[in-house]
Amino acid sequence: MDKNHYNVLGIMSGTSLDGVDVAHCIFDKNGAWKFEIKASETYSYPSDWLTKLKDLVKLNLDELRELDEEYTVFLSEVIQKFITEHNINGLDAICSHGHTALHQPENKLTYQVGNLPKLATLLNATVVCDFRVEDVELGGQGAPLVxxxxxxxxxxxxxxxxxxxxxxxxxxxxxxxxxxxxxxxxxxxxxxxxxxxxxxxxxxxxxxxxxxxxxxxxxxxxxxxxxxxxxxxxxxxxxxxxxxxxxxxxxxxxxxxxxxxxxxxxxxxxxxxxxxxxxxxxxxxxxxxxxxxxxxxxxxxxxxxxxxxxxIIENKEALIFAFLGVLKLRNENNCLSSVTGAIKDHSSGKIYNP
CATH class of the missing domain: 3.30.420.40 (ATPase, nucleotide binding domain)
Known part of the structure; x- marks a missing residue:
């Protein structure tokens, strides 16, 4: 994508389970990167989702995959609500971290729910997501990515x-x-x-x-x-x-x-x-x-x-995951080996089109 202006959403759900952070961000590259957070919301988790997400480590892989399908639908509904409420159009991409279910880099394992290809289909938009997996495959911790x-x-x-x-x-x-x-x-x-x-x-x-x-x-x-x-x-x-x-x-x-x-x-x-x-x-x-x-x-x-x-206090992580998505779209490094311990810097994540 040969351009220097990006209109994207950043989506983040953290381990503290305070909700799904959604930020509408504009990035411009003119020498140094500049950013603007146009709008943002934190959508609290309903009680049933709080319970499910607190118990993720108890699930086996099949149960986790089933919950992943459910969570991807839930996440799409949250994102669509934000887009509708803020009358957003012309997005280049929706850049989502998902929610960490398993993180065991020493076992070459990390799993974020909500990063399935059907997220792009449900939202009819380009989605950039799943930023951790490649780094772990390259011997890194898969974190921090910010x-x-x-x-x-x-x-x-x-x-x-x-x-x-x-x-x-x-x-x-x-x-x-x-x-x-x-x-x-x-x-x-x-x-x-x-x-x-x-x-x-x-x-x-x-x-x-x-x-x-x-x-x-x-x-x-x-x-x-x-x-x-x-x-x-x-x-x-x-x-x-x-x-x-x-x-x-x-x-x-x-x-x-x-x-x-x-x-x-x-x-x-x-x-x-x-x-x-x-x-x-x-x-x-x-x-x-x-x-x-x-x-x-x-x-x-x-x-x-x-x-x-x-x-910025509330949305820095959503802002930066939006930025990681932009760097991925540009095929530029968004994951630093000096940070994660991977064998090389790389452009991590997956791009899904509807």
């Missing part, structure tokens, strides 16, 4: 930190972009808040009311993942096998669990961003709205924490 967008759309920051289901970060080291997952964030916080009948801890108020439980904090900080070098990534399976049983063994009040885990997250993030001095840290994702968490991160660092406008 750093190419950090590199080309947000070059003015030393670090780009995303606080979603997991915290991940990207930066430059020795002239190369590197990125990796740091630790779980909302996937754990929301799990425990849900026992109180809430979707999330608004502003971290419940966490703030608790206290640090030092033995649990020490145990969390001692987990082996934190000592392993990048590239590295985390998945729901690791949280269920390593984090939740560890926390549950202490039988703490929810407010103390939340407070302790926020402190754990702040320590792990500061360990990474403090490796550079006088650095600027662009912070996005739902965790950027957790005032208590942001205060604790600031407490542990001298670096400048920058929180952008709400549209």
């Amino acid at each position: 750093p190419i967008g950090d590199e080309l759309l947000f070059p003015q920051y030393n670090f780009c930190l995303n606080l979603g289901g997991f915290a991940n970060i990207s930066t430059h080291v020795n002239g190369k972009r590197i990125a990796y997952d740091i630790c779980p964030v909302n996937i754990v916080l929301n799990h425990y808040v849900s026992t109180l009948g809430l979707a999330y801890d608004e502003g971290g108020k419940i966490a703030r009311s608790g206290a640090v439980h030092q033995p649990l904090l020490d145990a969390l900080n001692a987990l082996g993942f934190y000592k392993s070098p990048y590239p590295k990534s985390l998945g729901l399976e690791w949280v269920k096998s390593e984090i939740l049983p560890l926390i549950d063994a202490y039988h703490l009040d929810i407010k103390d669990i939340l407070h302790t885990f926020v402190e754990h997250v702040a320590i792990q993030i500061s360990n990474e961003i403090n490796q550079q001095k006088q650095a600027s840290v662009l912070t996005t994702g739902g965790g950027a709205f957790n005032t208590f968490l942001m205060e604790r991160i600031a407490h542990h660092t001298q670096n400048k924490i920058i929180i952008p406008d709400k549209s």
